[in-house]
Amino acid sequence: xxxxxTLVFFMLRAVPGDPMLAMVFDTGDPAAADEMRRDFGLDxxxxxxxxxxxxxxxxxxxxxxIYGSRVPVSRIVAEAFPRTMSLAVLSFLxxxxxxxxxxxxxxxxxxxxxxxxxxxxxxxxxxxxxxxLAILLIIVFAAQLNxxxxxxxxxxxxxxxxxxxxxxxPTIAIGTPFAAIIARMIRSSxxxxxxxxxxxxxxxxxxxxxxxxxxxxxxxxxxxxxTVMGIALALLMAxxxxxxxxxxIKGLGRVLIQGILNRDYPVVQGAILxxxxxxxxxxxxxxxxxxxxxxxxxxx
Amino acid sequence: MIRKxxxxxxxxxxxxxxxxxxxxxxxxxxPLFGLSHQDLCGPQLERRTVLRLLAAAGTLSASHxxxxxxxxxxxxxxxxxxxxxxxxxTAEIVTLDPARMNQVLQFQITSNILSGLxxxxxxxxxxxxxxxxxxxxxxxxxxxxxLREGVKFHNGDAFTADDVLFTYQRSSDPKKSIHSxxxxxVADVIKLDAHKVxxxxxxxxxxxxxxxxxxxxxxxxxxxSRGALESLGKSQYGxxxxxxxxxxxxxxxxxxxxxxxxxxxxxDPARPKLDKVTITPITDPEPLAAAIEAGDVQLIGGNTxxxxxxxxxxxxxxxxxxSVSDPGFQAVWMNPWRQPFEVTDFNKPVDxxxxxxxxxxRLALAKxxxxxxxxxxxxxxxxxxxxGSINPAMGFFFDKDLGENSPQRYEPEVAKxxxxxxxxxxxxxxxxxxxxHNPANRRRAQVxxxxxxxxxNIEIELDTKDGPVVLQDYLQMNFDLALLGSGGDFDPDDAIxxxxxxxxxxxxxxxxxDKMAFGYFSDKRADELIDQQRLATDPAKRKALVQEAxxxxxxxxxxxxxxxxxxxxxxxxxxDYPAVSRIPGLVELDRVTIS
Numbered sequence: 001x002x003x004x005x006t007l008v009f010f011m012l013r014a015v016p017g018d019p020m021l022a023m024v025f026d027t028g029d030p031a032a033a034d035e036m037r038r039d040f041g042l043d044x045x046x047x048x049x050x051x052x053x054x055x056x057x058x059x060x061x062x063x064x065x066i067y068g069s070r071v072p073v074s075r076i077v078a079e080a081f082p083r084t085m086s087l088a089v090l091s092f093l094x095x096x097x098x099x100x101x102x103x104x105x106x107x108x109x110x111x112x113x114x115x116x117x118x119x120x121x122x123x124x125x126x127x128x129x130x131x132x133l134a135i136l137l138i139i140v141f142a143a144q145l146n147x148x149x150x151x152x153x154x155x156x157x158x159x160x161x162x163x164x165x166x167x168x169x170p171t172i173a174i175g176t177p178f179a180a181i182i183a184r185m186i187r188s189s190x191x192x193x194x195x196x197x198x199x200x201x202x203x204x205x206x207x208x209x210x211x212x213x214x215x216x217x218x219x220x221x222x223x224x225x226x227t228v229m230g231i232a233l234a235l236l237m238a239x240x241x242x243x244x245x246x247x248x249i250k251g252l253g254r255v256l257i258q259g260i261l262n263r264d265y266p267v268v269q270g271a272i273l274x275x276x277x278x279x280x281x282x283x284x285x286x287x288x289x290x291x292x293x294x295x296x297x298x299x300x
Numbered sequence: 301m302i303r304k305x306x307x308x309x310x311x312x313x314x315x316x317x318x319x320x321x322x323x324x325x326x327x328x329x330x331p332l333f334g335l336s337h338q339d340l341c342g343p344q345l346e347r348r349t350v351l352r353l354l355a356a357a358g359t360l361s362a363s364h365x366x367x368x369x370x371x372x373x374x375x376x377x378x379x380x381x382x383x384x385x386x387x388x389x390t391a392e393i394v395t396l397d398p399a400r401m402n403q404v405l406q407f408q409i410t411s412n413i414l415s416g417l418x419x420x421x422x423x424x425x426x427x428x429x430x431x432x433x434x435x436x437x438x439x440x441x442x443x444x445x446x447l448r449e450g451v452k453f454h455n456g457d458a459f460t461a462d463d464v465l466f467t468y469q470r471s472s473d474p475k476k477s478i479h480s481x482x483x484x485x486v487a488d489v490i491k492l493d494a495h496k497v498x499x500x501x502x503x504x505x506x507x508x509x510x511x512x513x514x515x516x517x518x519x520x521x522x523x524x525s526r527g528a529l530e531s532l533g534k535s536q537y538g539x540x541x542x543x544x545x546x547x548x549x550x551x552x553x554x555x556x557x558x559x560x561x562x563x564x565x566x567x568d569p570a571r572p573k574l575d576k577v578t579i580t581p582i583t584d585p586e587p588l589a590a591a592i593e594a595g596d597v598q599l600i601g602g603n604t605x606x607x608x609x610x611x612x613x614x615x616x617x618x619x620x621x622x623s624v625s626d627p628g629f630q631a632v633w634m635n636p637w638r639q640p641f642e643v644t645d646f647n648k649p650v651d652x653x654x655x656x657x658x659x660x661x662r663l664a665l666a667k668x669x670x671x672x673x674x675x676x677x678x679x680x681x682x683x684x685x686x687x688g689s690i691n692p693a694m695g696f697f698f699d700k701d702l703g704e705n706s707p708q709r710y711e712p713e714v715a716k717x718x719x720x721x722x723x724x725x726x727x728x729x730x731x732x733x734x735x736x737h738n739p740a741n742r743r744r745a746q747v748x749x750x751x752x753x754x755x756x757n758i759e760i761e762l763d764t765k766d767g768p769v770v771l772q773d774y775l776q777m778n779f780d781l782a783l784l785g786s787g788g789d790f791d792p793d794d795a796i797x798x799x800x801x802x803x804x805x806x807x808x809x810x811x812x813x814d815k816m817a818f819g820y821f822s823d824k825r826a827d828e829l830i831d832q833q834r835l836a837t838d839p840a841k842r843k844a845l846v847q848e849a850x851x852x853x854x855x856x857x858x859x860x861x862x863x864x865x866x867x868x869x870x871x872x873x874x875x876d877y878p879a880v881s882r883i884p885g886l887v888e889l890d891r892v893t894i895s
Contacts, residue, residue: 021810068394079556135590141872143594
């Protein structure tokens with residue numbers, strides 16, 4: 001995380017575009033820009049800025065936004081986090097609900113019309129750009145049928161249905177491609193396991209096919225799948241910016257992009273730090289899950 | 301000038317040109333003839349004065365004269381309701397603190413929350429807002445404002461002269477406000493009593509009421525609450541500012557939206573009509589369209605929606621597309637410090653400038669710009685050809701004949717000839733130029749490049765950069781050609797003072813001053829005229845000065861003026877948006893009703 005934060009810090013300052021100049025362009029007052037630059041310590045050498053930033057972060061202070069209202073970065077991130085979390089968890093659940101049965105059926109019915117059908121649907125799911133699917137969903141379900149809201153987000157505190165109804169379309173838009181990826185992963189992993197020696201032995205022992213698949217094959221096929229799902233969850237927490245934009249939901253991804261566009265250094269640094277923490281912890285979670293799925297794996 | 305479901309190409313333009321045709325020149329038949337500065341003292345201009353100003357601006361219509369129409373019909377409308385709005389083209393409303401705001405879409409919102417001493421009306425004439433009335437000294441330097449009594453901020457604090465002083469002190473400090481330069485002509489603000497202030501100017505300023513004291517675009521003197529600033533802190537005040545306007549903010553989360561609720565204590569008990577307004581920022585065009593088509597939102601504010609969407613909205617019988625001329629201009633800027641359009645001294649007469657190859661190339665490019673074609677291709681017909689920085693929304697100051705008289709008028713054959721004389725016959729050996737623009741202007745840049753290729757056979761490479769980089773390059777004069785311009789120009793000062801003087805704030809602000817004596821343009825005569833019009837309190841005299849300066853900048857090709865945009869409001873037919881609230885560029889919701 002320190003390496004990521006350092007890299008982002010210096011890369012941001014190498015990107016052209018003066019945030020202060022952009023803010024005062026309308027007024028054309030260089031004095032105001034200079035004052036703001038001093039105010040935020042941006043007139044100091046980069047290494048001094050870096051040391052100050054590092055000490056600040058060590059104290060749990062992500063700084064304040066330099067663009068607009070100067071809102072604390074922690075507040076911006078804290079406001080965005082529940083939106084991203086809601087979206088990511090629902091999308092992840094949807095992806096899993098579609099992918100597990102689809103992957104299993106596809107593996108069991110290998111080279112049958114069912115397998116081809118599932119494969120075709122998976123490829124369509126994979127090939128569809130999420131923003132395109134999002135817009136299509138809005139046109140059909142919001143504009144034409146008027147069943148669901150087109151844009152926006154309502155906090156869960158305001159009721160389950162208002163919250164859920166605003167998330168259905170973005171969840172489908174985000175979850176579908178991930179479902180396709182995971183389904184393909186489960187299929188190939190299952191096919192690998194089904195060919196293995198222990199499966200032949202188990203089958204020759206006369207185990208029931210259902211037990212064979214669900215108790216012996218599936219857990220063994222899960223190791224690579226869980227790895228992919230862990231990465232998918234981390235990606236969902238920060239990589240849904242396009243869909244967030246389409247549905248006007250300000251999650252972490254949108255915070256990040258907006259920060260970059262505004263050259264709002266503290267916001268970008270803070271958001272990247274949170275995103276990298278999510279990646280680290282989701283990988284840690286995946287590693288811990290390995291031990292549950294396969295008791296042979298132990299971390300001494 | 302409301303247009304509902306009319307043919308945008310024909311009717312709107314014909315009508316506006318018709319309006320402009322009625323404006324008179326300065327003579328005894330001129331409606332403004334004989335108006336003195338006393339006539340222009342506020343708060344409410346006399347009916348006779350208003351009618352003369354309107355007639356001069358060419359904006360009188362039957363609705364202003366027939367009892368029961370216009371303002372009166374709006375006042376009779378019903379109260380209550382919740383209006384849901386989308387704010388187009390933005391991901392978040394980064395600030396609503398007048399000291400920090402730098403976008404039109406921000407002061408569109410604050411104009412409904414905060415107040416100023418004055419506020420412009422639909423004809424861009426200043427009317428009293430928190431100022432009940434005012435007088436001006438004969439030398440035009442001392443303004444005495446009587447403030448409304450009994451006005452309360454949204455937090456319950458009483459509004460007094462101290463708030464005007466506090467606002468001035470805050471805004472004049474560049475550490476606290478980015479708009480300190482706007483009030484640099486103010487020498488002092490003196491409290492005469494609890495509800496009377498005197499503002500002393502360093503020099504008379506014709507635009508004082510419309511530019512400096514205006515509550516929306518002015519910003520420097522948009523009244524802020526000292527108590528709220530101290531209790532909320534700067535950050536929170538930027539999100540939920542406290543003012544004395546018709547609505548108060550009850551919620552603002554960055555990126556998620558803003559909620560406004562009716563201010564029960566507003567000084568005009570008849571306003572606002574609505575109980576609640578929700579504003580959701582929406583960046584992408586298609587979700588924006590779906591949101592209004594599905595009825596999720598009933599009005600689109602913020603940036604003007606993409607032109608191709610407006611076509612679609614016009615065919616939807618549930619929606620109203622309300623178009624008026626927008627106060628602004630867009631241009632193609634040519635760097636005079638670079639070949640092939642190098643001109644390092646614009647002070648020479650035009651006939652001498654015409655001997656320079658650099659000037660010939662500048663003029664050739666300006667003349668080759670087929671503005672009608674550009675507007676059709678890039679704006680889907682929604683815009684007006686520009687030949688100067690003064691826009692049609694300014695009505696009275698707009699020069700309707702400039703398109704015919706300016707050397708920049710479209711003449712492709714003459715443009716080709718000029719280019720050939722400059723050493724580039726049929727575009728041969730013409731250097732490949734880069735056109736700097738931001739991503740939002742890409743389509744427009746493509747059309748400009750296409751038109752120049754078609755008419756002059758020259759290659760223009762698109763140079764798309766992020767907004768902050770475009771601004772940095774522009775202010776450093778680090779470009780060949782740049783496509784950008786101005787918005788929210790309610791007064792001529794917003795155009796010619798801000799853009800066309802040697803010391804204008806956009807004129808190469810960050811250039812290398814050792815190598816470049818000025819930015820993109822400098823002309824002594826234009827500078828003088830612009831300075832004179834700033835001081836002219838006689839509207840007719842000011843108009844003449846403004847138009848002469850505007851004509852010089854056009855003739856000497858300060859830039860290739862391209863178009864004046866249209867201000868387009870889209871709303872559901874259940875929304876009644878009265879004509880009196882249709883201030884170009886703003887979204888005034890205090891008189892809006894919903895059925």
